Amino acid sequence: MKFIPESSPQRVPCYRVLDENGRIILNSDFIPVSEKLAVRMYEQMATLQVMDHIFYEAQRQGRISFFITSLGEEAINIASAAALAPDDVVLPQYREPGVLLWRGFTLQEFANQCFGNRADHGKGRQMPIHYGSKQHNYFTVSSPIATQLPQAAGVGYSLKMEKKNACAVTFIGDGGTSEGDFHAGLNFAAVMEAPVVFICRNNGWAISTHISEQFRSDGIVVKGQAYGIRSIRVDGNDALAVYSAVRSAREMAVAEQRPVLIEAMTYRVGHHSTSDDSTKYRTADEIQYWKMSRNPVNRFKKWVEDNGWWSEDDESKIRSNARKQLLQAIQAAEKWDKPPLAELFNDVYDVKTKNLEEQELGLKDLVEKQPQDYPPGFHI
């Protein structure tokens, strides 16, 4: 009689390509990245950083109501996006705007969603950062944690049925893996043999809950085998490692019609959201350490610079351009009208039901009778 121990003596090793100084570790195997791709990746990582800072400040200034940054997780965001094909369907949690950025969502479009104005693709119906774009194969963010995981199994199933050369890619945090839907999604994807890549951003914190209080296993990667899913642990702050891992996982998922689990180790540099002050539960030193010495953007920058593909000039240009565009986008988004009342009752169903029509008429009546009680521009 032998009990399987609760943990292995060794933790699952972490796949890595670049060391902390941005140098390729001897004998690493990785998928080479061209200059063009590398430069684009870096530019987007830098843009994402600037975007996060500026929108965060905008929230602090009261211009938008809420914001979530992905500071510290730029490599996961951009490198994973770079490794996917445009037809791959992405089901985000909420800390992956970089994937949408990579796919072509403009800074103006991000701003529009955050301000919930008329031009927002979501028609002002969701909180800030709940982006969604059918055109970019990026499912609309839904706040409840982990609901996207079984949905990803469904997307994988759909792609499998239609025999498409594409996979579903879905993201979850370390905290989200405690949800029942994590178990559900992984188990189903495995049983259905669906082409789904599950990417867990293990960033150490779920609001104030540290991973030591979230699970007792060796992170998330060990859970894959429990479902019969091939898994890998990767250094999430190493853009090249993330790129290679996601690219390989994607190929496996599509070619072999199976799910794959990637645990990307990283650190949540920012607060959980603008409603959180993380210094309440972690030391400022810890945050500084990860922000400065373990910064994924700097690390990748060093590698790109060492290859002679990037200069300080390029750096200041990209950052100031991004900043300028963002400020303009915010100014414009702020000025544009909010969606009209006429949009309040649309899209609940494909066609409004009678009771919704009545409710709309009732509201219209009210607004017409007492326009002084309603904000200006609140027209039907």
Add this chain to the structure above:
Amino acid sequence: MSAIIQGTGAATALTTLNSKKLVARSRTSLPGVDAGRRKRCIVAAGSDASKSFGSSSLLTLRHSHKLFANAVATKADTSATTTGHELLLFEALQEGLEEEMDRDPHVCVMGEDVGHYGGSYKVTKGLADKFGDLRVLDTPICENAFTGMGIGAAMTGLRPVIEGMNMGFLLLAFNQISNNCGMLHYTSGGQFTIPVVIRGPGGVGRQLGAEHSQRLESYFQSIPGIQMVACSTPYNAKGLMKAAIRSENPVILFEHVLLYNLKEKIPDEEYICNLEEAEMVRPGEHITILTYSRMRYHVMQAAKTLVNKGYDPEVIDIRSLKPFDLYTIGNSVKKTHRVLIVEECMRTGGIGASLTAAINENFHDYLDAPVMCLSSQDVPTPYAGTLEEWTVVQPAQIVTAVEQLCQ
């Protein structure tokens, strides 16, 4: 024979009634067929009172011992077409599902034991053999997972029909149904549609215990973005199944555990039912009785007694639980001025409660008496047969209520 003659006789009188008042809006039904169906409906309904099909009752219920042998509005086909085929309600559901799967390759089925087992109530029998086990998918046991899966698949272009083995289990899927199914079309600004059908048996059965005797329509009715319909006859089961599958909105189709073995003759030609329309079961003048699903049969049983006592109840099977067909209901209230709602939901927070509010709000001026609502007791359904029987509304109570309202 006599039944048919009576039927035709009734038809002439009733068709006039029909053309004047019951011109409902049909958004999705095939025009010609729908009109034909309504007429047939009325013909059958009007002549039910004295019809007796004796031993070849069109209504056969599992375990039925004292309830309604013949009181249901049967669709005796008195029109020229005497074709049509007889089948049981679960077979009608299966037929509708199969036809839609033939028609559109995007339609798929997922749920527990729906594949080779054919479904716990045999609604998906034979489908896995015909369409393969990817299109008729057996899932592991996790309602939230397969509902979520259906939603994800729907957002990518498929049209899943999600089966809950028992509606009660779908409480586990409430998160996906409320937060995603109902909301994502709206929150995505209309970019993503979720044309799923979520279906399964619910309601109080025969001693199935509290957890298997739930009425989920109560809990789901507030969720914006979903539609809810309840089938009650083989005819409307097939029609609603087809309509639900074709709808671009998420639809929850409530079936009832005790109605799966109802037998009826349905048309051979294709038809679908309107999701938002109520069904006129028996026109009348004295009182409007609104009901749905299994309670329809208790009402029709009571109607027999009431007719013998000289009352003329109008019975409407509301069918569409969200949104209510206030058009049909309103026309009826304006005619009879008295309303009795008979439902299987519990007194607190059920469909009846919402319907009472809606009628009071919209048709207050037409009411000669307060709206009365007969519901199940606010108790978990007990196992003991005698106890279980009295948690739900029985025909005797319906008769008493009508007598009271019509004083």
